[in-house]
Amino acid sequence: MNLGDLAVLYGLAGSLSGALVFRATSGSRLGALGSAALAVPLWPLWLPVILSSRAAEIAAPRTPTTEAEAALLEGHEAVRNTPLEPLLPRAAVDRLLRELRRATERYAELSHLLAKKGFDRGAAEERVQRLEQRGASARTLASARLHLENVDRLRSLRARDKRALDELSELIAALRTQLVFARYSGSSPGEASDIVTEVWARVEMLGTSSDASPFGFELPNIDPTTCHPPSTS
Amino acid sequence: MTEFDRIEPAASEIFAVLDELLRSPKSVAERARAAGDLRPLFLAALGALLVGAGIFGATLATSRGGAQLLYSGVKLPLALLASLLLVVPAFHAISAGLGRPLGFSGMIGLMLAAAGRGALVLIALSPVIWLCFDRGLGYHPGVLLASLCYALAGLAALEVVLRGIGFDLRGLVIVSVFGLVVFATGGQTAWMMRPFLGRPSAQHVPFLRHRESSFVDALAQSARSSVGIYSTERALERASGPRAPLNEEDRDESR
Numbered sequence: 001m002n003l004g005d006l007a008v009l010y011g012l013a014g015s016l017s018g019a020l021v022f023r024a025t026s027g028s029r030l031g032a033l034g035s036a037a038l039a040v041p042l043w044p045l046w047l048p049v050i051l052s053s054r055a056a057e058i059a060a061p062r063t064p065t066t067e068a069e070a071a072l073l074e075g076h077e078a079v080r081n082t083p084l085e086p087l088l089p090r091a092a093v094d095r096l097l098r099e100l101r102r103a104t105e106r107y108a109e110l111s112h113l114l115a116k117k118g119f120d121r122g123a124a125e126e127r128v129q130r131l132e133q134r135g136a137s138a139r140t141l142a143s144a145r146l147h148l149e150n151v152d153r154l155r156s157l158r159a160r161d162k163r164a165l166d167e168l169s170e171l172i173a174a175l176r177t178q179l180v181f182a183r184y185s186g187s188s189p190g191e192a193s194d195i196v197t198e199v200w201a202r203v204e205m206l207g208t209s210s211d212a213s214p215f216g217f218e219l220p221n222i223d224p225t226t227c228h229p230p231s232t233s
Numbered sequence: 234m235t236e237f238d239r240i241e242p243a244a245s246e247i248f249a250v251l252d253e254l255l256r257s258p259k260s261v262a263e264r265a266r267a268a269g270d271l272r273p274l275f276l277a278a279l280g281a282l283l284v285g286a287g288i289f290g291a292t293l294a295t296s297r298g299g300a301q302l303l304y305s306g307v308k309l310p311l312a313l314l315a316s317l318l319l320v321v322p323a324f325h326a327i328s329a330g331l332g333r334p335l336g337f338s339g340m341i342g343l344m345l346a347a348a349g350r351g352a353l354v355l356i357a358l359s360p361v362i363w364l365c366f367d368r369g370l371g372y373h374p375g376v377l378l379a380s381l382c383y384a385l386a387g388l389a390a391l392e393v394v395l396r397g398i399g400f401d402l403r404g405l406v407i408v409s410v411f412g413l414v415v416f417a418t419g420g421q422t423a424w425m426m427r428p429f430l431g432r433p434s435a436q437h438v439p440f441l442r443h444r445e446s447s448f449v450d451a452l453a454q455s456a457r458s459s460v461g462i463y464s465t466e467r468a469l470e471r472a473s474g475p476r477a478p479l480n481e482e483d484r485d486e487s488r
Contacts, residue, residue: 044318045341046275052338053270094245 017043021050028077068169069097075176078183087196088179096203103165103206110158114151121155124148161206168202175199250277254350258389261350262396265342266335274342278349285352286310289382290429292359296366296375297431301438305429308440310352312426316419317348323414331407333398343397351390358382375430417448424448 022036039046076093079085113119128144136144178192250273253260264274290309294301325340335343365378391408398404423429427442446454 042279042314042318045321045345048338048341049271049275052268052336053272056269 011040014040014043017047021047024050024054068100068165068172071169071172071176072096072100075172075179078176078180082183084179084182084192087192088175096199099203099206100165100168103161103168107158107161107165110154110161114154114158119151119154121148121151124151164202164206168199168206171195171199171202246273247277247280250274251281254278254281254346255353258346258350258393259396261346262343262393265339265346265397268336268339268342271338271342275345278342278345281349282313282345282352283310285349285354285356286313289352289355289359289362292362292366293375293379293429294431295363296370296372297435297438299438301428301431304438304440305431308426309429312419312423313348313352316415316422317344319418319422320344320411320415323418324411327410327414328398328407331403331410333403333407335397339397343394347390347393347397350393351386354386354389355382358385372430372432379430420448420452424451 018036018040021039022032035046035050039050072088072093076088076090079088080090117123124144124147128141128148131141131144175192175195178195182192250261250264253264254277261274265271286309287306291302291306293309294305321341321344324344325335325337328335328340362375362378362382366375370378394408394411395404398407424447425441425444428439431438
């Protein structure tokens with residue numbers, strides 16, 4: 001077997017790989033063509049990467065947020081290269097995805113925090129009762145009550161975030177179907193436009209609640225070296 | 234929409250990986266090891282490799298000029314890619330055999346990232362090469378300078394590989410063994426794709442030279458030449474008797 005024979009075999013394997021990649025990438029024709037073209041000369045490198053990326057995507061948990069992300073991308077795909085595209089351009093999708101991920105991360109952090117022992121509401125309540133029965137000092141009791149209140153505030157924040165994320169996910173799912181419908185029926189994008197406005201409003205609300213201090217007031221900047229607020233003198 | 238479309242990498246992500254390639258080899262190595270969606274890493278590293286090696290190849294050919302600029306600009310990325318295609322399975326086997334198994338796609342990502350980072354270093358060194366040739370640097374010092382640039386780029390690439398494999402004794406052993414494979418495979422591939430600099434005295438610029446000997450033969454010949462033993466000269470002397478010594482370019486035609 002000489003170099004020419006090897007080249008023929010390599011090209012044959014590359015063509016088969018290209019066809020495989022093209023068939024598997026049926027959604028976006030241009031993307032599929034590009035991916036297949038890359039697979040022909042570089043199949044020993046590109047094919048494992050494509051297959052592992054696909055496997056990683058399939059193995060990823062399908063949480064409501066990932067469903068919402070998929071719905072957003074599908075909605076954008078439905079209007080891409082159509083007169084409806086300004087309703088949901090790629091830049092807007094990217095920003096929505098960023099905000100959605102940020103809110104989801106915040107919710108996950110809160111959930112993780114509240115699962116810890118120090119944030120257990122039952123234990124905090126029990127401690128307050130125990131201190132009351134023991135006749136602890138007013139200052140000790142006040143601190144224990146403040147701790148309980150803070151745990152309650154954090155729990156309500158988490159519940160609010162969960163509700164907001166659920167509502168947003170439903171809204172995005174509705175937006176997707178509305179955009180698909182508008183595309184295929186050729187109807188006016190009026191309703192879809194209303195939903196887009198509503199989605200933006202909710203995302204803004206999510207952003208506002210993410211930026212706000214969970215304590216209802218701004219914490220002072222603490223100097224990490226002295227553990228004291230900066231001197232005003 | 235299929236799974237493939239959902240993971241289609243955005244251009245911004247590719248540029249972010251390109252930035253990581255330059256600034257944070259550790260993040261790139263971790264990304265490759267994680268073996269999630271490696272397409273942005275693959276595309277960014279491939280782009281860096283093609284552009285970086287292309288620019289460096291063309292810069293090398295400025296000593297000769299003309300068609301050699303285009304030929305070298307195309308051949309150097311091709312030589313690097315062909316070497317990568319051949320050595321990645323070997324790296325996978327060596328790493329697994331020596332107790333540091335890594336997923337095959339992760340290994341591809343790591344190798345491409347390393348090659349891409351090396352190519353970016355070559356871009357940075359291109360102006361130096363250009364300046365030196367412009368100031369009249371000769372053919373052989375030019376070859377030495379290019380070798381030095383390859384060594385520097387190799388060190389930058391090595392950092393990515395070591396961070397991916399592990400910065401310890403075992404990691405060093407794996408990379409050393411792999412280095413031998415890369416040296417032999419990459420050397421032979423580049424040897425088959427000569428010339429990259431192009432001889433200033435040559436009338437015609439070939440895309441590829443005729444097949445002659447091998448990388449190992451060339452190394453042996455260079456080693457003999459370095460101690461003053463020139464086989465070409467001796468052969469000519471044997472064939473037609475004593476004659477004037479060949480000039481330096483003719484002695485080292487095989488380089």
